[in-house]
Amino acid sequence: DTGVSQDPRHKITKRGQNVTFRCDPISEHNRLYWYRQTLGQGPEFLTYFQNEAQLEKSRLLSDRFSAERPKGSFSTLEIQRTEQGDSAMYLCASSQEPGQGKTEAFFGQGTRLTVV
Amino acid sequence: AQSVTQLGSHVSVSEGALVLLRCNYSSSVPPYLFWYVQYPNQGLQLLLKYTSAATLVKGINGFEAEFKKSETSFHLTKPSAHMSDAAEYFCAVSEGYSSASKIIFGSGTRLSIRP
Numbered sequence: 603d604t605g606v607s608q609d610p611r612h613k614i615t616k617r618g619q620n621v622t623f624r625c626d627p628i629s630e631h632n633r634l635y636w637y638r639q640t641l642g643q644g645p646e647f648l649t650y651f652q653n654e655a656q657l658e659k660s661r662l663l664s665d666r667f668s669a670e671r672p673k674g675s676f677s678t679l680e681i682q683r684t685e686q687g688d689s690a691m692y693l694c695a696s697s698q699e700p701g702q703g704k705t706e707a708f709f710g711q712g713t714r715l716t717v718v
Numbered sequence: 719a720q721s722v723t724q725l726g727s728h729v730s731v732s733e734g735a736l737v738l739l740r741c742n743y744s745s746s747v748p749p750y751l752f753w754y755v756q757y758p759n760q761g762l763q764l765l766l767k768y769t770s771a772a773t774l775v776k777g778i779n780g781f782e783a784e785f786k787k788s789e790t791s792f793h794l795t796k797p798s799a800h801m802s803d804a805a806e807y808f809c810a811v812s813e814g815y816s817s818a819s820k821i822i823f824g825s826g827t828r829l830s831i832r833p
Binding site for chain 2 (some may be wrong): 606630635642643644645646650658686693695706707708709710711712
């Protein structure tokens with residue numbers, strides 16, 4: 603297993619366009635997290651899944667944002683009608699659920715979104 | 719709610735000198751605490767974690783951190799800095815009853831190493 607992978611690594615889009623990012627977690631991990639990191643700040647939690655169930659969403663996740671994990675494996679994060687304030691690094695992480703051994707989160711390399 | 723505060727957004731040390739990055743936490747329950755490192759345009763890599771097994775935690779690349787409940791601190795240290803240690807470091811706390819829960823990050827400390 604090569605770890606958590608995210609695609610694309612970089613995305614430049616025009617304001618108002620929709621974008622979708624993909625995250626493939628470590629195969630045996632059933633928890634998957636999305637974070638957003640703006641320049642000079644720490645990552646901020648957006649949402650997380652256990653298997654296909656979305657268990658928590660941050661109030662940072664406006665109606666323009668939607669995340670899915672339909673089969674409990676990969677996840678997608680879609681941003682509709684992008685705004686310049688959406689420009690950030692979007693990080694995905696995965697972990698095992700509590701009681702399943704090592705439970706630390708492993709992060710992907712992120713998708714850097716630039717809205718022009 | 720749990721939170722962490724990192725003291726100092728930028729720390730600069732000479733190569734070979736002691737590295738000390740400060741972190742204080744706030745938690746109403748015994749916390750799970752972490753230090754992550756981030757190199758430019760990369761994701762986060764776990765350096766070490768505290769999960770109540772031992773107060774002095776050793777991590778990768780020669781880093782260690784000590785959990786001090788009385789001071790609500792979890793400072794990161796390394797005896798001798800190396801040029802390759804230059805990166806952004808994040809202290810974090812797990813908001814939940816295990817380390818596989820939502821993680822709350824501090825704002826980060828950028829470590830620079832002078833030759």
